Amino acid sequence: MRHAVLAVSTLSLMLPIASAATAQSVPIETRVDRLEKEVRAVQRKVFPGGAPIEPEITRQPAAPAQIGTPASTPLSDLMARVDALEGQLASLTGQTEQNAYKIKQLEDAFAKYKADMAAATASTVSPPPLAATPANASAPPKVTPTPAASDARRNAVAVVERPETGDAAGDAYTYGFRLWDAKFYPEAQAQLKSALDKYASSGFASRISNLLGRAYLDDGKPALASVAFYENYQKRPKGDRAADSLTWLGEALIQLKKPADACKVYSQLEQDYGSTLSATLRGMMEKGRTRAKCGA
The missing domain is CATH 1.20.120 (Four Helix Bundle (Hemerythrin (Met), subunit A))
Incomplete structure (x- = not known):
C-alpha cells in the first residue's frame, strides 16, 4: 500500500x-x-x-435530439x-x-509506546543511587542469606522435572512452564530468557515469549512484562500466543497506571484478533476495558 x-x-x-x-x-x-x-x-x-x-467514463447512449436543441460535438x-x-x-x-x-x-x-516502555523498563531495572555514608557513621550490618533457606529453595527447584522428549525447544518451554507453575518466578524467567535466545525462530518462540511476560507479571514486574508481551506481538503477530500477549499487555499497562495506553491495546486486540478471540481472552479484555474506563 x-x-x-x-x-x-x-x-x-x-x-x-x-x-x-x-x-x-x-x-x-x-x-x-x-x-x-x-x-x-x-x-x-x-x-x-x-x-x-x-x-465510469463510457459514452452514454445519445438521447433523441429535440427540435431546436443543437447536437453534442466530438469536442x-x-x-x-x-x-x-x-x-x-x-x-x-x-x-x-x-x-x-x-x-x-x-x-x-506504537513507536511512542515502545519508547515509553523502554524508559519504564530502564527505571525499573536500574538500582537506586547509594547515599554517601558519613565518615563517623557506623557501616550497616552486612546481611547474608540464610544458608538453610537457600539450600531449601535449590532443593525445591531441583525437584522440578526436566523433560527429555528429544524436542529441545519444546523441552525448554515445558521446563520453564513447570518452574512458573511451581511459582519459582526468577528461575522461570532465567530459563525462558535462555530458551528464547536459543529458539527464537522455532514454533515454540511465541509460547516462550508470552510465558516470559507472565513470569515477570506474576513476579511483580509489570514494566518488564509489558516489554516481553509487546515484543512477542510485534515480532510474531501470527504466533499462537500473539493474542494472549496483547491481552496481557493491557493488564500490564493497567498495573503501570497507563489506562489510556491499555485502551489503545484493547482496540488493537479487537481489530487484529476480534473474530478469533477465545472466551477467556475476550472476558479479560472486557474486564480490562472496564477497569481502564475505556470510552468513558
Missing part, C-alpha cells in the same frame, strides 16, 4: 491543473489517452491482484471524458493519502 501511496502522490504532483494556454497547445485526444493510461496505472498499483474499479464529448477521468484520479489520490495518514498515525502511536 505504501508503494501505491507513493505512486499516487507522485502522479498527483505530475498532474497540475493545466492553464488555458496549455490546454490549447495539447490536442484534446492526446489528453484523454494520457489520462486513461495514468488512471489504469494508478488502479493497478492501488488494487494489485484484484479487479480495479472501472471508471464536447472528449471534454466530458477528460472531466470524468480527472475527477476519478482526484478521488483515488484522496483515498490513498487518507490511508497513508491512518497508517502513519498507527506507526507513530
